[in-house]
Amino acid sequence: MxxxxxxxxxxxxxxxxxxxxxxxxxxxxxxxxxxxxxxxxAAVDANRGYLREWLPWxxxxxxxxxxxxxxxxxxxxxxxxxxxxxxxxxxxxLVGTISLNWIDWANKGCGIGYxxxxxxxxxxxxxxxxxxxMEHCFDDLGIHRLVLEAATENFPSRAIAERLGxxxxxxxxxxxxxxxxxxxxxxxxxxxxxxxxxxxx
Numbered sequence: 001m002x003x004x005x006x007x008x009x010x011x012x013x014x015x016x017x018x019x020x021x022x023x024x025x026x027x028x029x030x031x032x033x034x035x036x037x038x039x040x041x042a043a044v045d046a047n048r049g050y051l052r053e054w055l056p057w058x059x060x061x062x063x064x065x066x067x068x069x070x071x072x073x074x075x076x077x078x079x080x081x082x083x084x085x086x087x088x089x090x091x092x093x094l095v096g097t098i099s100l101n102w103i104d105w106a107n108k109g110c111g112i113g114y115x116x117x118x119x120x121x122x123x124x125x126x127x128x129x130x131x132x133x134m135e136h137c138f139d140d141l142g143i144h145r146l147v148l149e150a151a152t153e154n155f156p157s158r159a160i161a162e163r164l165g166x167x168x169x170x171x172x173x174x175x176x177x178x179x180x181x182x183x184x185x186x187x188x189x190x191x192x193x194x195x196x197x198x199x200x201x
Contacts, residue, residue, distance in 0.1 A: 015141055017084040017100060023132040027125065029086035029098060032074065036087060037067040039094050043117060050118040054154045056178050074099075081105065088116065088129055095120045098129050100137070108144035110137060127160050134164065138192045145191050149175065151183040161188035165198030 019031040032040060041064045044051065052058045060066065074085040083103055088096040096116035103110045112133065116126045130148075137143035148166060150157035161168075166188035175185035190198070 016078070016081060017103075017141060018136060019084075021086070021132050021136055023128050026091050027128065028089050029129060029133065030089055031078070032071055032085045032087050032097065034068060034071055034075075036094065037071055038064050040071070040087070040097070041067040043094050043096070047115075047117050050121075051115055052179070054151055054157070054178070054183075055115060056176055059179065083110075086133075088114075088125065090120065090125065095125065096129075098126070098133060100133070103143075108142060109147065110143050110145075111147045111149070113148075121156070127163055130160060130164055134190075134195060138195050143192065145189055146195075148188045149185045150188070151176070151178075152186050153183070158186055158188075161186075164190065165194065166190040167194070 021029040023029060041061070044058070044061055044067070048058055061070070071085070074083065077083045078085075081103060083100045085097060085099040087094045088098055096114065098112070098114040101111045101113045112130065114126050114129065134146060137146055146166075148157075148161045148164075149172075150161065152158075152171060167190060169187045169189050172185045172187055174182035176183050
């Protein structure tokens with residue numbers, strides 16, 4: 001859900017996610033590095049109130065140094081094959097992030113998370129970026145099952161999952177602590193054969 005989590009998983013006989021993916025002309029995914037810390041923090045800070053509605057990590061992101069620490073962790077996870085964090089870049093500008101929060105190479109599964117700035121929400125950017133990253137997972141990395149979680153009341157994110165052809169597998173009670181209360185989550189998933197069938201038509 002949050003796009004800021006990860007843990008150790010087996011990483012054998014696998015391919016690293018690509019550090020850059022072209023979505024379309026003017027829209028690309030590029031792995032975030034330490035030199036992106038200032039720009040990432042500026043985007044987060046400018047959207048703090050907007051993002052806080054559904055993302056639980058805003059109170060721990062209060063400076064460029066906090067972003068440096070976070071990015072360092074994501075780069076370490078990438079080095080282990082545990083996940084990847086991309087900047088969503090529209091005409092070169094960072095307008096959000098999308099990530100594989102975890103990768104389970106043993107079972108060929110992964111989880112996706114994202115956010116897009118308030119200014120660029122509702123334009124289909126997150127959907128198009130998800131499609132490109134899912135293509136990469138299924139076609140290039142050999143992933144079999146991809147999972148997306150969204151708070152049950154986060155209807156825009158749930159609509160994205162449904163547009164992507166993902167199945168609602170269930171509701172998880174009190175899935176995430178959101179500052180002062182728990183929120184339930186809708187668990188969506190799609191397998192590689194389902195993805196290909198969904199995109200044939």
